[in-house]
Amino acid sequence: MKFEEELRMLKEQMRFREKVDVPKGINNIVIAGMGGSGIAGNVFSELYSAKPVVLVGDYGLPSFASKKTLVISISYSGNTEEMLSVTKEAVKSGAHTVTISSGGELADHGDQHIRIPRRDLQPRSATGWMLMPLLYGFGIAGKKEADETYRLLESLDRNNAQCRAHAKAIASGEHIPVIYGSSPFKTIAYRWKTQFNENTKILAYSNSFPELNHNDTMALAQTYRKNNFYFFVFDSQNRKIAKRIAVTAKITKSRFNIIKPKGSSDVARLFYLLHYGDYVTYHLGLLRGIDPTDVSLIERLKKEIK
Amino acid sequence: MKFEEELRMLKEQMRFREKVDVPKGINNIVIAGMGGSGIAGNVFSELYSAKPVVLVGDYGLPSFASKKTLVISISYSGNTEEMLSVTKEAVKSGAHTVTISSGGELADHGDQHIRIPRRDLQPRSATGWMLMPLLYGFGIAGKKEADETYRLLESLDRNNAQCRAHAKAIASGEHIPVIYGSSPFKTIAYRWKTQFNENTKILAYSNSFPELNHNDTMALAQTYRKNNFYFFVFDSQNRKIAKRIAVTAKITKSRFNIIKPKGSSDVARLFYLLHYGDYVTYHLGLLRGIDPTDVSLIERLKKEIK
8 A cells, every 4th residue: 555545544543433341440551552553552641541551562561460450452463572472461460451453363362352454554554543442432532523533634634735845844954853742742742753763764853841841951052963953843732831832942042843733622633743743754755765664674673583 | 069079979879768658558659750850750660560650740640649549749859840739739639648859848748758868969960869769668679779789889980981982972973862771771761861961961862672673773774864873772681672682783784882781680770870871971061061060041941931
């Protein structure tokens, strides 16, 4: 599948209505996922705070897991080494286990398995399928939010000229992108970083307000190579954060490219921001003559470490 | 106080014996801290998994907090805006509250207050005072680990010529440092990043294995400006991770500067790595003619956002 077609499928994922069953009496939640499949858990943990959520992006299951824990393992392929290891430990611990995958070995495990469509997408192009079952299950999103998100994603699919303009600016200066988010879109800033890495094969970094005011701020004013970087900053509806953004730009004399999320719900805004980054990196990949879907090196690594 | 004297005080913090009282019947733990004071909670969460630990580096307390929650608020000054807001919410929620500070408004709150010495250090130079009470309280460290750590820190205070060599290489190439850690030292990689930002006023970034094998890896092989970066990688005792490091360096043709942690316990190794980064950034600050203790811009920001 061409990468542009792949991007256009994100909106279709808003029509996927499967949801995680949340059993009563659960004390805490573990969400396990790596790379493109790890985004869903991270986003969820920014939107949900009614129970402790612990993220696992590594081999082991935390030792607190018990029958009062809900463990959700996410892997698009269903064959990620780290996730299989975590899921088997979860089953042993007696935790209530949910697996989300398009098949693979993960589909054979779990009290509930959510089967997402296998369309030979990159896992990172399947965020809707992996995230929406969590948002529906915990009552964070419903049909209304999904419909609004569909319309916003469609509008970006039709017109992403602004994304292309950013890509041109980055390409012409051979800039290293730095993306600054803030709650509840810190993960989306990190998602942009990973999309730059995978779709354009360049280094990129992310951070978030207010944390960066305790470290990056000092560097922004005096670092060498500052002109080698290109700063994206997500606008915030939180007045304290908006003030921090403005003051940081002023006192460090930084040029922040502000990205304003559209949408009336957090869910719509986060997918809008996410998809905006998809298109910036898509266009930059084209300009660099890069195949965004080439992940041959990651495949080679998986073989060599076995 | 001269910054070098400040660094030499880290080992003395291993003699601080205060510990967090952990009440029975606690279901989960929230640790709140920003910037230099946030490191302690992050490190703790990598070493402890017997109960869910949720970190707060922002204004709000998670809504799950109840009388079965232990909330630990850490602020060296005791006056960090975000931490006061979280702590007041914690007291209202009925949570068992512990505050760790050298005084300030935070000292007036909490079922337990741990008063750490006020020596006009930067908060980031007081990590021992802020972290050890957590490690003692939860049985992760005792006198043995503290004594071993003291000796290792002292050896770095006496001889840090290797750190200086790294600093010279970075300065001569005007490199941007990138630090790759892995569990349980992911936070220490991030700590180095913040030390570069604050002590040397240059941009720097961190990531960790295995997560970076899902994103940075693709960029490392094909990015432009790769020679503008300087890569530090913490060696790992985990064979799977050590293999990942070696294979990643090989297939992306990257020059990784491997830092081998000394010490027989995780606690000793983590403080050794942390202090190693202190000295790399200290020397780089000197070479750049930078005052490492100058955080005037952060102070100005705090005033302007009020």
